[in-house]
Amino acid sequence: MLNENFVIPRSVIWKEDYVSLLNQQKIPQVTEYLELRNIEDVWEAIQSLKVRGAPAIGITAAYGLALAALQDQSKSLQEFHQNLQKSHDYLASSRPTAVNLFWALDRLMKSVSNAQTIDEAKSTILKEAILIEKEDEQVCQLIGEHALSLFKDGDRIMTICNAGSIATAKYGTALAPFYLAKEKNINLSVYACETRPVLQGARLTTWELMQAGVDVTLITDNMAAHTIKSKDITAIIVGADRIAANGDTANKIGTFNLALLAKSFNIPFYVAAPLSTFDPSITDGDQIPIEERNPEEVTQINGIQVAPKDVKVFNPAFDVTPNELIAGIITEKGMITGEYKEEIKKLFSN
Template identity: 70%
Template sequence: MAELLFIPRSVEWNETSITILNQQKLPFQTEYLELKELEDVWDAIATLKVRGAPAIGMTAAYGLALAAQQYNGSIAEFQKQLQKARTYLASARPTAVNLVWALDRLVKSVAKATSVNEAKTTLIHEAIRIQVEDEDTCRAIGEYALSLFQEGDRVLTICNAGSIATARYGTALAPFYLAKEKGVHLHVYASETRPVLQGARLTTWELMQAGIDVTLITDNMAAQTMKTKHINAVIVGADRIAANGDTANKIGTFGLALLARSFGIPFYVAAPLSTIDLSTKTGDDIPIEERNPEEVTHLAGTRIAPEGVNVYNPAFDVTPNELITAIITEKGIIRGNYKTALPALFKEEESIETT
């Protein structure tokens, strides 16, 4: 019998506002915020109150739809205001491609609107559709990913690619939820993910809520853990996948891929098609966000480094495609020549849309 799990949600639409789970307060406080203005949405994305590429995209889509409800005048003026809001929201986080993907999808949905009221209604419906589709997508990713694991496997992950980073289930964490539902035991090892500690604060919290077996390690324990705990696989999410399969994900992912190659452990990337950016040819073309130095020099508000020390704080790194065993999408498991396989996924999508 399938087990009913508590799976927290990160984003909800309320007609006149957006409710988000404030991920900055986890795991000590479960706080929900009401976003009512465009600036509130931008701030929530930029300050990591909402995070995870799919969740960022959903929040931005709802934010654009929410802001558009205040726009009036001619349809031409409406489109200008919409583009301005789209550009503003897109500036909140530069690396996660889902942000721009969702915003552009909404703008495209009203390109042929003949009235402002029609456009406003369409934007809301399209944003809701993105969230519904993402839940189905995550479930499909989870089913494909679970097929790669066996009873008792020990799997390492980094950052948080779970239910609170998506509509439901997550991407890299989806197989663990589905395994729990089906009575398959998997043991998850979660890297803490310095400097913002998404693994320690978020991944462990949400997996424990669902009763999933999880062990926390610090980032510099990864090699020792792979060796002594007999890790069977590494699975991570993605913020952007280039056309050749190079993948940007949370800082520390590249290091795990190198370790996995050294130990002969498969390294999997789990991500929806919306994270694949065919316009970005290689990982060298992916913009890497650098964040506030205080994320490194301070811990829980307390300074842990000398005043005036130089800080390098990239939020992401890029894992080269040759280190990736497979990319798991809602359309299946991709291996081998990513330059050929990834574009083929979109040709299939185009074929479905035209039939």
């Protein structure tokens, strides 16, 4: 295990009858934990980005479904299953792109399909939600170890958005190697893109890494090319929201730009993601649903209007990086590279 003499924040904590949730909307100004007491609270927290990041969305939704199950007053097992399906569908409508949401909810539904009593179903569903969180912590640590093996002392690495501890159960995906490097006294410098419009890089990645004592420098998104050149960036590493069967990867808007820059500067562009972020049911990235969010995320900064009120806005929250721009996808099972279609098929065949 990592030694804990530096702070690795957690975003989702199960508290027996509610979910304690770090309010990521308010970081870094305010560190507050919300009490999510019912499925509506959970839906709203996911939709409004109080919790965000693919694995953390999945874990929170899993606890949301567990809360709904535990609070259910059904008189028969059949009624219980009908209500559970409604709760599943409701939570699944909170955000469309990160496949971990659907993966976690489907996994809970499957876990209770053979339950003989309502009590058995309730305890099974909670156990499964807790397991999803525990597994994600272990998986992120493994991703961090595999990713760290690609870097050496003194490397300068760029990232976007926040694929850190608070986007997962713990440690993160793209940020996990930086926590591990810190422990092993390997010096890595991180360049964090601010990540307009919602600023996950500026607000969250810097906050997380500074607490752990990781050397992090903030840049605006449009500084990426100049920074890669002038600071001699050695690699780019990002997280993922959904990876198609051919390796095409949806991640935070702006990721595709960085992949193109990596190609142009001849530096590796890595994706770090757990197997729960793969969607082998879709053949390529064109089939990934891309969330479009409220125009005000673009026309305002921190509630202050910066563009004409009625300007037309296009606000996709994600883009898709084609597989040929990706030097490697780092999972808990190691890194896959090259023939992604074959490699991904192998990953899911055993």
